[in-house]
Amino acid sequence: MYSSILFIDDDYNILNSFKRSLSPEYRVHVADTPEEGLRLFEEKGPFSVLVxxxxxxxxxxxxxxxKAREIDADTSRVLLTGYADQQAAIDAVNKGRIFKFLTKPCPLQTLVPVLEEGIYNYKLNVSNRFxxxxxxxxxxxxxxxxxxxxNPAxxxxxxxxxxFARHMARTARPQQRxxxxxxxxxxxxxxLNLSQETMRLYDGGGIVGHEDNIRIREQFDVAARLLMHLPRFxxxxxxxxxxxKEPHQFPRYDDLEMQETIPLCTRILQTALGIDSLLASGKSPDAALAALKADQPFYDPALVDRLVDFTFALHNEVLMYVRATELTSRMVLAEDIRDDDGTLLATKGQPLANPLLAYLHKVHRRIGLPEPIGVFLPLREYDL
Structure with a gap:
């Protein structure tokens, strides 16, 4: 995997020379047109180095x-140039588009060290990304x-x-998903700073107080501020x-990958928020989808259409009653759980993620939980 190299050049003699000289040490692929090269890059990759x-x-x-960078940003990209193209190559390097550039003709004693460095760089990119x-x-x-x-709600x-977002992004690139x-x-x-009651009203389309309404309007800014000091976010x-913001208010990005990724991810999440809010207010899925499609340009009709085959109902879940020791992380609570004093321990609709599950098991061992407990058990395993 780490020694796979792709050469793209319209001179087949040069390609044959590279393949004949380098094949004993590397897995070499060649293409004599840009279109064929990009097809191979996408279908036969990953490649450590692209020349x-x-x-x-x-x-x-x-x-x-x-274009190759959009497909796989980890690959080390090398540009072969003539003397007249050197300024374009330097500009490409300075903009971060390529790893190295080499002048033609390029002897093997010059090419091989660059390939080795490119392979090492690829390994480093993959490791850092992982x-x-x-x-x-x-x-x-x-x-x-x-x-x-x-705030379980x-x-x-x-x-x-x-x-919702996962369903709409199913055709996007893995990084975008x-x-x-x-x-x-x-x-x-x-x-996090909203009370359970405020969250219940907000989530269900109810009326909240003035102060809480301000907090709700600022929630995404608050989330962004909380993440500001974390790396890679x-x-x-x-x-x-x-x-x-509406799409026409989105900024433009010099980085082509970011120009594609940020607006797409934003619009998907906007649509997810829109459909969730409408369903919470009591609208049927069909009515909610129609309302989103009517609200253009804020919602992209093409993204709304991707939700048509989303499973909105609970017909793929079964209601059952279990003992506390039978609770698993595949379940969603169908009722509130309280202790003997009436203290709320977990709320209806809450997924039994591992921390909550461990907490409930600990409480049950110490003082016991009222049984049986109503839960929804998915017929297929959800990623809770």
């Missing part, structure tokens, strides 16, 4: 490497658990938003900051 000629019919090397994503996911999980303990809303799902969960952090913060 592209600058001057080719239809698409130059900088454009090829830029560690970063695991760190992000761990932080999101921890914050979701905090939300569940402090807000955590339930976050879970619903995540399911991860961003929008994390943003959906973290969007409710601003509700810059894109999510940007998405949260745009949720109250």
């Amino acid at each position: 592209s000629d600058m001057r080719m019919p239809g698409m130059n090397g900088v454009e090829v490497l830029s 560690v970063g994503e695991r760190t992000q996911q761990g932080l999101v999980g921890m914050l979701s658990q905090v939300l569940a303990m402090v 807000a955590q339930r809303k976050a879970h619903r938003l995540k399911n 991860m961003i929008v799902e994390m943003a959906a969960v973290l969007s409710q952090l601003g509700c 810059e894109v999510i913060i940007e998405v949260l900051g745009l949720l109250h």
Whole structure:
């Protein structure tokens, strides 16, 4: 995997030379057109290094490497140039689009060290991204658990938003799906300072007091501020900051990947918030979808259409009653759980995430819980 290299050049003699000379040490693929090269890059990847000629019919090397970066940003991208193209190559390097540029003709003693460095750089990119994503996911999980303990209703809303967003983003790139799902969960952090009663009224479309209404309007800004000092959350913060804005108010980004990702993730999450609010107010799924489609340009009709086949009803869940020792993380509470003194321990509709499950088991061992307990058991396992 780490020694896979793709060369794109319209001179087949050069491609044959590279393949003949390098194949004993590397897994070499070649393409003699930009279009074929990008197809191979997407279908046969991942590639550790991509080497592209600058001057080719239809698409130059900088454009090829830029498109490749959108497909897989981890790959080390190298540009082969003639002397006349050196300024374009320098500009591409300075803008962060490519890893290295080499002048033609390029002897093997010059090329091979660059390939080795590119392979090392690829390994480093993959490792850093893996560690970063695991760190992000761990932080999101921890914050979701905090939300569940402090404001279970807000955590339930976050879970619903995540399911809506995941469904709409199913055709997006993996990185975009991860961003929008994390943003959906973290969007409710601003509700930490809302009481359970206020959250119930807000979530159900009821009337809340003036002070609480201000907090609700500022919730996404509060969530963004809470995340500001965490590493690697810059894109999510940007998405949260745009949720109250219409598409024409979105800024433009110099980075092409961000220009595609941030507006898409924002609009998906806006649609998730819209459908959740309408359903909570008592509208049927059909009426809620029709209302969203009528509210243009704030909601994208194409995204709303992706929710048509979403399973809104609970017909895929069964209500059953279990003992406290039989509670599992696959269940959702169908009723409030209180101790013998009437103290609320967990609320109806709350997913039994592991921290809550461990807490309830601990309480049951110490003082016991009223049994049986009503729960919804999904017929298919949800990602709770």
